[in-house]
Amino acid sequence: MTWRFFLLCVAGLGAIGVTQLTSATAAPATFQAGEEAYIALHFSEARAAYRAAAALAVGPAKDRAAALRQLGVMTWRIDNRPAEAEHYFAEALAVGADVSATQAERARFFAAAKRFEDAVVAADGAVATASTPVDRKAAALAYARSVFAKLEEVGIAAQSNIDKQRLEHARDLVRPFSNAPPMALDLSEALLEVALRLDDGPLAFGAWMSYAREGADSGAWAPAGKQLKAALPNWRGGASATLRNQVFEGLRASQFFALSMLVASDTRLSDASAFASTPRVREVAAYVKFLNLVRAETYAYYRGVANGNGDAATWSHSLFEAGKALWRQLAFQGAAPLYSDDALIADLGARFGAFVNLGETGGVKDLHYGHVFIDDPRAIEQYGHRASIRRVALDRIVSNGYESWVWDGRQAHGGWADSQRVVQIRPGYVDGALRVWDRMNDPSQRAEVEQKIALLSAGDDAIAARQPGAFLPGLAMRLEWQGENAIVARLKARGVSGVELKGAFLVEQSRIELDSSFYAHEGRHVLDKIALIAWWADSEELEFRAKLSEVAFSEEPRVCFGAILNPNIADLTSPHGRANKRVVRGLIAWMKAHQSQIAGLDPARPLMPQFDKLTSEQMRDAVRSMDPWAAKP
Numbered sequence: 001m002t003w004r005f006f007l008l009c010v011a012g013l014g015a016i017g018v019t020q021l022t023s024a025t026a027a028p029a030t031f032q033a034g035e036e037a038y039i040a041l042h043f044s045e046a047r048a049a050y051r052a053a054a055a056l057a058v059g060p061a062k063d064r065a066a067a068l069r070q071l072g073v074m075t076w077r078i079d080n081r082p083a084e085a086e087h088y089f090a091e092a093l094a095v096g097a098d099v100s101a102t103q104a105e106r107a108r109f110f111a112a113a114k115r116f117e118d119a120v121v122a123a124d125g126a127v128a129t130a131s132t133p134v135d136r137k138a139a140a141l142a143y144a145r146s147v148f149a150k151l152e153e154v155g156i157a158a159q160s161n162i163d164k165q166r167l168e169h170a171r172d173l174v175r176p177f178s179n180a181p182p183m184a185l186d187l188s189e190a191l192l193e194v195a196l197r198l199d200d201g202p203l204a205f206g207a208w209m210s211y212a213r214e215g216a217d218s219g220a221w222a223p224a225g226k227q228l229k230a231a232l233p234n235w236r237g238g239a240s241a242t243l244r245n246q247v248f249e250g251l252r253a254s255q256f257f258a259l260s261m262l263v264a265s266d267t268r269l270s271d272a273s274a275f276a277s278t279p280r281v282r283e284v285a286a287y288v289k290f291l292n293l294v295r296a297e298t299y300a301y302y303r304g305v306a307n308g309n310g311d312a313a314t315w316s317h318s319l320f321e322a323g324k325a326l327w328r329q330l331a332f333q334g335a336a337p338l339y340s341d342d343a344l345i346a347d348l349g350a351r352f353g354a355f356v357n358l359g360e361t362g363g364v365k366d367l368h369y370g371h372v373f374i375d376d377p378r379a380i381e382q383y384g385h386r387a388s389i390r391r392v393a394l395d396r397i398v399s400n401g402y403e404s405w406v407w408d409g410r411q412a413h414g415g416w417a418d419s420q421r422v423v424q425i426r427p428g429y430v431d432g433a434l435r436v437w438d439r440m441n442d443p444s445q446r447a448e449v450e451q452k453i454a455l456l457s458a459g460d461d462a463i464a465a466r467q468p469g470a471f472l473p474g475l476a477m478r479l480e481w482q483g484e485n486a487i488v489a490r491l492k493a494r495g496v497s498g499v500e501l502k503g504a505f506l507v508e509q510s511r512i513e514l515d516s517s518f519y520a521h522e523g524r525h526v527l528d529k530i531a532l533i534a535w536w537a538d539s540e541e542l543e544f545r546a547k548l549s550e551v552a553f554s555e556e557p558r559v560c561f562g563a564i565l566n567p568n569i570a571d572l573t574s575p576h577g578r579a580n581k582r583v584v585r586g587l588i589a590w591m592k593a594h595q596s597q598i599a600g601l602d603p604a605r606p607l608m609p610q611f612d613k614l615t616s617e618q619m620r621d622a623v624r625s626m627d628p629w630a631a632k633p
Contacts, residue, residue, distance in 0.1 A: 029049075029052040029053050029055070029056045029059075030049065030052075030053050030059075030063065031049075031050065031053045031063040031064075031066050031067045031070075032063075032473075033049040033052075033053070034046045034047075034049035034050035034053060034067060034070065035070075035410070036049075036567055037049055038070070038074075038410075039407060039410060039411065039567045039568075040567050040568060040570065040571055041403070041406060043074070043078065043306065046070075046074070047071065047074065049067075050067040050068075050070055050071050050074075051067070051071065053067040054067040054068045054071070054091070060097075061095055061096065061097035061098075062097045062098045064095050064097070065092045065093075065095040065096075065097045065098040065099075065101075065102060066092075066098060066101070068088050068089075068091045068092035068095065068102075069088070069089065069092040069098070069101065069102045069105055071088045072085045072086070072087075072088030072089040072092065072105065072106075072109070073085070073105060073109075073408065075088060076109050076112070077303070077408065078303060078306045078307065078406075079307070080303060082109075082113055085109060086109070089102060089105065089106045089109065093106075099125070099129040100125075100126045100127075100129040100130040100131065100135040100138070100139055101126075101135065101138065103122050103123070103125035103126035103129065103139070103142070104122075104123065104126040104135075104138045104139055104141075104142040106119075106122040106125075107119045107120075107122035107123035107126060107142040107143070107145070107146050108142060108145070110122055110146070111145060111146050111149035114149075116146065116149055116150035117150075119146035119149060119150075120143070120146045120147065120150070120166065122142075122146070123139065123142040123143035123145075123146040124143065126138065126139035126142050126143070127139040127140070127143055127173060132442070132444050132445070133438065133442050133444075133445070134438070134442075134445060136173075137177060137184070137187065139173070140170070140173035140174045140177070140187070140190075141174070141186055141187060141190055143169070143170055143173055144170040144173070144174055144190040144191075144193075144194060145190065147163070147166045147167060147170050148190075148193060150163075151163060151197070155262070155265050155266065155267060156196075156197055156199075156262065156266050156268070157266060157267045157268045158267075159197065164198070167194050167197050167198055168198065170190070170194050171191070171194045171195070171198060171200075171203070174187055174190055174191045174194065175191065175203070178191065178206060178207070178210060180499070180502065181206075181209075181210050182209075182210040182211075182213055182434070182506070183207075183210045183434075184431050184434050184435075185211055185427050185430065185431055186431075187210075188207050188208075188210040188211035189207075189211055189256075191203065191204075191206075191207035191210075192204055192207035192208055192211065192256070192259065193259060193262075195207055196235075196259060196262060196263065197262070199235065199236050199237040199239075200235075200236075201231075201232045201233050201234055201235025201236060201239075202232075202233045204232050204235060205228060205229065205232035205233050208228055208232065208254070212224075212225060212254065213430065214374075215254075215373055215374065215395075216229075218374070219373055219374035219375070219376075219393075220353055220371075220372050220373055220374065220375070221253070221254045221255075221373065223253055224249075224250045224251070224253035224254035225250075225254075227246055227249060227250035227253065228246075228247070228250035228251070228254070230246070231243055231246035231247050231250060232247060232250070235247055237268070239269075240269075241269055241270075241271050241275070244263060244264070244266060244269055244275070245275070247260075247263050248260050248263045248264045248281070251263060252284055255352070255353055255371040255395065255396040256396070257284055257287055257288050257291065257352070257396075258288050260284060261281075261284060261285055261288055264276060264281045264284070264285075279331035280331070282329065282331070283329060283330050283331050283351070286326055286329035286330070287326065287352055290322055290323070290325075290326040291398055293322045294319055294322065294367075294369065294398055294399070295398060295399065297315060297318045297319060297322070298315070298319070298367050298398075298399045299399075299405060300315075301315035302366070302402050302405045302406070305364055305402055306406060310364075310365075312365035315365075316358060316365070319358075319367075320341050320344070323341070323344040324339055324344075326344075327339050327344060327347075330347070330351070349372075352371065353371045353372045354369065354370075354371055354372075355368075355369070355370050355371065355372055355392065355394050355423070356368075356369050357369070357416075357423075361401050361402065361403060361413065362402075362403060362574065364402045364403075366399070366401045366402040366403075367398075367399040367401070368399065368400060368401050368413070368416075368423075368425075369397070369398035369399045370394030370395060370396060370397045370398065370400070370425065371394060371395060371396040372392060372393075372394060373393045373394060373395040373396075373426050374391070374392070374393040374426075375390055375391075375392050375393075376390065376391045376392075376393075377389070377390050377391075378390070378391060378519060380519060380523035380526065380527065382520070382523065382524060382527055382549055382553065382629065383627075383629035383630055383631075384629075385527045385530070385531060385629065386527075387523070387526050387527055387530055389417075389420065389421055389422055389522075389523060389526050390420065390421040390422070391421070391422050391423075391424060391514075391518060391519075392421050392422070392423045392424070393423075393424045393426045394423060394424065394425055394426060395426045395427060397425065397427060400412055400413050400425055401413045412425065412428045413425060414428055414429070414517060415517075415518060415522065416522070417522035417523075417525040417526055420526075422518050422519070422522035422523065422525075422526070424514070424518055429510060429513060429514065430506075430510060432509075432513070433505070433506045433509040433510050433513070434506065436484050436509060437502055437505055437506065437509075440484060440485065440488065441502075449477075449481065450481075452477065453474060453477045453478055453481060455474075456473040456474035456477060457474030457475070457477075457478060457609075458474070459473075459474065460472040460473070460474040460475055460606075460608075460609035461605055461606055461609050464606035464607075464608050464609050465606050468585075468588060468606065468608065469569075469581055469584045469585045469588065469608070470569070470570070471565060471566070471567060471569045471570060472565065472608060472609055474609070475565060475608065475609055475611055475612060476561065476562065476565040476566070478612050479558045479559075479561050479565070479611070479612055480558065480559055480561070480562055482558050482612060483556045483557070483558030483559035483560075484509065484559060486556060486558065487505060487508055487509055487512065487556060487559075488501070488505055490508075491504050491505060491508060509559075512554065512555050512556050512559065513559065515553070515554065515555065516550050516551075516553065516554040516555075516556075516559070516560050517550060517560070517563070519553075520549045520550050520552070520553040520554065521546045521547065521549060521550040522546070523549070524545055524546040524548075524549035524550075525542060525546055528542055528545060528546075533545070538575070539575035540575040540578045540579050540582075541579075542575075543575050543576055543579035544579040544582050544583065544626075545627065545628075545629075547563070547564055547579055547580070547583055547623075548583065548623040548624070548626055548627045549627070550563070550564075551564075551619060551620060551623040552620050552623050552624050552627065552630070554620075556616065557616050557619040557620060558612070558616070558619070563576075563580075564580050564583050564584070565580070565584070566580060568580065569581055569584065582626075583623070583626070584608065586622070586623075586625070586626040587608065587611060587622050587623075588607050588608050590621070590622040590625050590626075591607045591608070591610075591611065591614075591622070592607060594618070595607075597618070598610075598613050598614060598618065599613060599615075600613050601613055
């Protein structure tokens with residue numbers, strides 16, 4: 001198995017600390033404490049904290065509703081007790097706060113339970129009560145996905161009038177977000193399916209471009225970009241067979257396999273049956289079924305892991321049995337080669353662009369399965385050590401590991417490295433920049449973030465006084481917020497403004513994030529392998545060194561601390577947690593030795609809560625002081 005580095009790509013601003021509980025201590029009565037425990041995979045502690053928060057008579061009603069809603073999600077996704085989950089959702093609605101978010105989650109729950117009409121009704125409720133841009137986006141997506149869930153096995157020609165009316169409503173809910181492109185990937189994909197089902201080729205092409213972005217012109221999707229640019233704008237009802245074939249191939253080549261089959265199976269064309277029986281189409285249809293089975297088996301296994309009874313051997317056996325069945329349906333030149341698991345994985349890569357890694361993350365056997373979006377070589381140099389590596393960006397993700405499944409959008413695995421390449425999970429990175437932009441430019445979100453920063457920062461000194469080196473949630477949020485706003489400030493100083501500012505920020509933020517978390521962090525793993533450091537060093541040491549490089553070689557160090565000042569700092573059973581603890585202790589030591597050089601530092605206060613008083617160069621100096629490769633003054 002490929003040795004894998006686990007990287008957190010934080011999906012929401014501000015990591016949060018973990019409060020360890022024992023049987024002798026009461027659960028903290030805050031939603032925040034529940035989130036802390038949940039991210040740390042301490043499910044019983046999370047449930048206790050959520051229940052305590054939900055029962056609290058004082059405090060924000062929004063937090064009580066969120067706690068009940070999350071209990072519903074846990075009871076559904078992890079415990080597999082739908083009746084109890086539905087009860088929690090009803091209780092959350094009864095609070096009367098954050099109603100749109102609860103309705104959106106109810107819609108997701110009902111769709112998963114194949115209660116499609118209930119899902120649409122709940123999604124309608126989310127739309128009706130949405131009052132912020134975040135709510136409106138979530139509600140639009142919930143409505144579209146509820147409609148798609150019902151239509152999963154329904155071809156375009158078989159759509160009823162009610163289906164079409166709902167698709168038109170979904171289009172009208174999602175399309176406004178395309179006025180300032182690009183949209184988030186999930187909204188782009190939703191609009192693409194809506195447009196295809198409504199025979200609106202120009203809208204479909206705009207949605208595909210919003211998803212593909214740079215991939216329309218470079219990387220594995222570039223040929224598909226040319227094909228779809230010529231074909232999709234002409235896609236209308238009763239399109240020709242030639243146009244159908246071009247759209248099918250463009251969607252297949254850009255790895256929208258299920259949507260390519262939606263087009264291929266359009267029975268309004270007279271040759272539909274003959275086209276569906278061609279080897280090219282038959283194998284895509286078989287691959288779609290295979291992917292659906294892999295998802296179902298893998299998510300069921302992950303649920304078992306979360307409950308302490310996941311059977312890795314049975315799960316992996318089921319995947320390869322499905323692979324054997326797929327192998328028999330693939331079109332080969334001449335006789336099919338002899339099947340083996342390795343041969344299957346290699347063929348899926350060559351045939352569909354699949355990238356499959358069955359391995360282990362955090363002590364759990366899991367699956368990382370995506371499709372190659374970009375394969376880009378790059379030279380790496382750190383402290384005189386050099387290497388040439390490839391960045392392989394994956395999209396159209398089937399599974400991003402057990403922990404990503406559990407975290408359910410809060411944060412996710414961002415990638416890993418081996419001696420020849422760094423692998424990036426693209427969706428978290430490209431959408432991360434959009435989320436940050438929205439938080440900075442939507443007044444309600446900005447106010448909420450800054451209010452939360454002030455609230456959490458007020459408690460940092462007390463935490464640091466009790467336990468130097470502990471996670472400080474206020475500091476973590478402040479650093480990221482300062483860094484992201486600094487990027488905008490630099491762009492404005494260059495004269496970038498108006499509609500151009502959003503696009504420039506997305507490019508700049510993504511570039512800085514990629515340079516730091518991939519080329520610096522993952523590059524250090526590669527360099528350590530070449531230097532044979534990885535031959536003797538344990539995982540903690542390797543992660544420690546990579547985290548130091550991530551900050552030292554960053555253009556904006558403040559945005560790099562999300563994977564260091566992270567809830568897992570409290571988990572000393574994890575190599576990442578131990579490495580993070582070492583980094584923070586080293587930062588405190590550097591601050592102590594350089595107090596007179598830190599502007600505005602109050603020596604009477606604990607030092608670490610004041611870490612954001614350091615300049616960017618001082619932050620780099622602090623991590624270099626711990627790195628055995630860095631020259632010491």
